[in-house]
Amino acid sequence: MDYTSNDLISILNANTSEILSLMAETNSLRDNNIITYSKNVFLPITDICRNECGYCTFRKDPNSDDAIILMKPDEIMDIIKKGDLFNCKEALFTFGEYPDETELVLSALNSLGFENILEYLYFLCNETLDNTRLLPHSNSGILKKNELKILREVNASMGLMLETSSNRIMETIAHKKSPGKKPELRLNTIKNAGKLKIPFTTGLLIGIGETNLERIESLIELRKIQDKYGHIQEIIIQNFKPKPGIPMESYREPSIVEMIKMVCITN
Numbered sequence: 001m002d003y004t005s006n007d008l009i010s011i012l013n014a015n016t017s018e019i020l021s022l023m024a025e026t027n028s029l030r031d032n033n034i035i036t037y038s039k040n041v042f043l044p045i046t047d048i049c050r051n052e053c054g055y056c057t058f059r060k061d062p063n064s065d066d067a068i069i070l071m072k073p074d075e076i077m078d079i080i081k082k083g084d085l086f087n088c089k090e091a092l093f094t095f096g097e098y099p100d101e102t103e104l105v106l107s108a109l110n111s112l113g114f115e116n117i118l119e120y121l122y123f124l125c126n127e128t129l130d131n132t133r134l135l136p137h138s139n140s141g142i143l144k145k146n147e148l149k150i151l152r153e154v155n156a157s158m159g160l161m162l163e164t165s166s167n168r169i170m171e172t173i174a175h176k177k178s179p180g181k182k183p184e185l186r187l188n189t190i191k192n193a194g195k196l197k198i199p200f201t202t203g204l205l206i207g208i209g210e211t212n213l214e215r216i217e218s219l220i221e222l223r224k225i226q227d228k229y230g231h232i233q234e235i236i237i238q239n240f241k242p243k244p245g246i247p248m249e250s251y252r253e254p255s256i257v258e259m260i261k262m263v264c265i266t267n
């Protein structure tokens with residue numbers, strides 16, 4: 001069934017008993033009761049990032065004692081090979097956005113013989129393919145089309161969370177210090193991945209100050225891209241979680257009912 005934005009808004013405003021019948025309806029859309037998942041190893045190559053999102057618990061200050069400036073190739077390959085022994089299927093490479101704009105990261109890359117983080121990522125993905133049974137999946141932040149094209153050679157799939165298509169959030173605590181969270185830049189990366197036929201994971205972050213209408217508009221943007229390119233393999237509906245020490249620590253997290261509604265309308 002095709003729903004309009006108004007239908008979707010009324011679902012997000014529905015009461016609990018209406019939600020139970022919606023859940024039953026959504027469940028009936030599934031072909032079967034199989035839940036799939038991918039066993040992966042998580043590889044935070046660096047936790048340095050040029051952005052400073054108000055909800056982030058991943059990014060570290062480059063001068064903090066516990067920052068990962070750059071994981072070394074041996075360290076990374078050891079983890080991947082152990083994952084192989086446990087029959088993991090995916091090597092999930094991730095890092096903050098444009099970490100090589102930070103001098104400490106750049107000099108660590110240079111000392112390993114790489115000019116930038118994407119060159120290093122390519123090398124690591126290639127090593128994974130040559131030496132293990134795992135398939136590389138890279139989350140590298142916003143990328144240009146030519147960068148995606150190069151990384152496509154060594155990735156089974158790639159990913160970038162849209163989070164929200166709302167420009168208004170760029171003015172709020174969530175994204176005001178994060179130039180890479182501009183929706184247009186993220187939508188362009190997802191579209192370019194579609195033009196290059198790269199299987200792609202994306203999704204929304206729920207509870208960072210967006211309205212119900214903005215949640216729906218974000219989903220509709222992804223729907224339009226999927227209708228045109230057909231490359232989106234997964235839409236993650238992720239909930240914001242307040243954590244001690246983050247700028248948004250006192251913000252409310254979305255309730256389970258809100259999350260259920262979002263999952264229902266995404267289906």
Ligand code: SF4
Pocket residue numbers: 049050051052053056057058059095096097178180
């Ligand atoms: S982009 Fe934002 S959420 Fe992602 S690592 Fe950087 S600061 Fe954290």
